[in-house]
Amino acid sequence: MKTTGTRPLHVGQLNLPEEEAFRSAFQGIFDRRFFANHGPLEQQLDAALADYLGVRHAVSMVNGTAALAILLRALDLQGEVILPSFTFPATAQALVWAGLKPVFSDVDPETQAISAGIVEGLIGPHTSAVLGVHVWGRACDPEGLAALADRRGLTLLFDAAHAMGCSYRGKRIGGFGRAEMFSFHATKILNGAEGGCITTNDDDLAVRLRAMRSFHDVVPPVPGLLRMNAKISEAQAAMTLLGLDQLPQLIEANRRRYRLYRRELAGIPGLTFVDHAASEESNFQFVVVAVAGGTAGLSRDALLQVLAEDRILARRYFHPGVHRIAPFRDAAPPELPVTDSLCDSLLQLPSGQAITDQDVLETCARIRTAAGGTA
Ligand code: T4K
Numbered sequence: 001m002k003t004t005g006t007r008p009l010h011v012g013q014l015n016l017p018e019e020e021a022f023r024s025a026f027q028g029i030f031d032r033r034f035f036a037n038h039g040p041l042e043q044q045l046d047a048a049l050a051d052y053l054g055v056r057h058a059v060s061m062v063n064g065t066a067a068l069a070i071l072l073r074a075l076d077l078q079g080e081v082i083l084p085s086f087t088f089p090a091t092a093q094a095l096v097w098a099g100l101k102p103v104f105s106d107v108d109p110e111t112q113a114i115s116a117g118i119v120e121g122l123i124g125p126h127t128s129a130v131l132g133v134h135v136w137g138r139a140c141d142p143e144g145l146a147a148l149a150d151r152r153g154l155t156l157l158f159d160a161a162h163a164m165g166c167s168y169r170g171k172r173i174g175g176f177g178r179a180e181m182f183s184f185h186a187t188k189i190l191n192g193a194e195g196g197c198i199t200t201n202d203d204d205l206a207v208r209l210r211a212m213r214s215f216h217d218v219v220p221p222v223p224g225l226l227r228m229n230a231k232i233s234e235a236q237a238a239m240t241l242l243g244l245d246q247l248p249q250l251i252e253a254n255r256r257r258y259r260l261y262r263r264e265l266a267g268i269p270g271l272t273f274v275d276h277a278a279s280e281e282s283n284f285q286f287v288v289v290a291v292a293g294g295t296a297g298l299s300r301d302a303l304l305q306v307l308a309e310d311r312i313l314a315r316r317y318f319h320p321g322v323h324r325i326a327p328f329r330d331a332a333p334p335e336l337p338v339t340d341s342l343c344d345s346l347l348q349l350p351s352g353q354a355i356t357d358q359d360v361l362e363t364c365a366r367i368r369t370a371a372g373g374t375a
Contacts, residue, residue: 057200163180
């Protein structure tokens with residue numbers, strides 16, 4: 001097939017601000033000669049995020065993984081934390097950095113996330129918390145897990161790395177559980193060229209987080225805490241603020257791209273879309289399809305290979321399940337059949353600002369031909 005788009009095509013969003021706005025924001029940083037250590041842009045970003053997400057506090061940090069590890073230490077959690085294996089390894093890495101033991105749960109085949117019903121059987125005498133993941137930006141049973149955590153005296157946290165701009169029952173993700181973590185990695189819809197934040201409605205926790213992200217004195221001072229240099233830089237804060245301004249347009253463009261994919265891939269046997277509830281807001285950051293090897297004409301991995309030959313770099317997020325990778329895999333790994341099956345069948349397609357309509361059309365035509373239909 002003759003290709004006209006931009007190659008290679010990546011799954012990351014790689015969203016960029018308008019050049020003029022970017023220059024002006026960075027000129028301000030250079031003029032002030034204030035690059036880090038709680039400058040005005042960090043403070044502006046924390047306020048803007050809290051406002052957008054409808055929470056009392058947002059505490060931005062250098063990236064999402066470090067933010068999560070610091071959150072876990074700030075809460076002084078001990079023992080074991082239950083989380084899904086169907087996530088990016090960073091979710092579990094943060095737990096280990098905080099001295100906690102991950103206990104991997106299977107997920108619901110429909111939501112691809114943990115739920116109260118699934119998690120309850122894993123609670124043991126050493127469980128201190130549950131860490132849900134809003135995978136693909138779809139809310140991870142916030143009400144069921146909150147009721148369970150209350151009943152069993154557990155702390156409930158969420159990894160919301162995928163969920164900027166997404167909602168649950170009309171409320172923006174960010175205010176569920178005791179705290180939530182967002183990522184501003186370059187591949188996320190809100191691109192800070194690295195960055196992340198913790199959101200919470202707990203005033204005391206926010207004070208501790210602000211102290212722990214920095215070696216510098218903060219107001220109010222909190223003596224005796226373990227500290228880390230996990231501050232967001234002024235450059236990262238500037239990028240993230242510009243992205244926040246653009247977020248509605250970025251989401252709208254993602255929605256359009258997502259619909260185009262859906263239309264062009266409709267009716268291919270064995271290929272199903274990971275959907276978003278029409279009643280909720282989604283950022284449509286991820287275009288994910290499940291490939292049923294038996295009926296789609298070729299396996300997920302064969303399709304991945306066919307696309308890669310055209311420099312269409314779809315990805316197997318997540319593969320394999322975190323319980324199957326070092327340093328987490330045990331001699332006797334837990335039986336997580338739904339996780340294993342998702343890891344073997346899901347494919348994430350290129351999306352984000354860098355992907356043109358023509359790129360989508362060519363990607364879909366390639367998939368249709370590979371699956372045995374005509375392009
Ligand atoms: N929890 C969850 C559920 C997460 O998904 C993540 C991160 C985290 C926690 C941790 O948050 P952070 O600590 O990262 O803030 C990528 C990202 O590195 C990672 O942030 C993200 N999740 C994960 C889902 O995807 P990789 O290793 O697969 O990314 P990478 O570097 O291979 O990039 C993906 C594609 O984008 C590649 O094809 C190359 C392209 N790319 C990437 C970058 C960074 C570019 O073209 N330009 C770029 O600057 O993990």
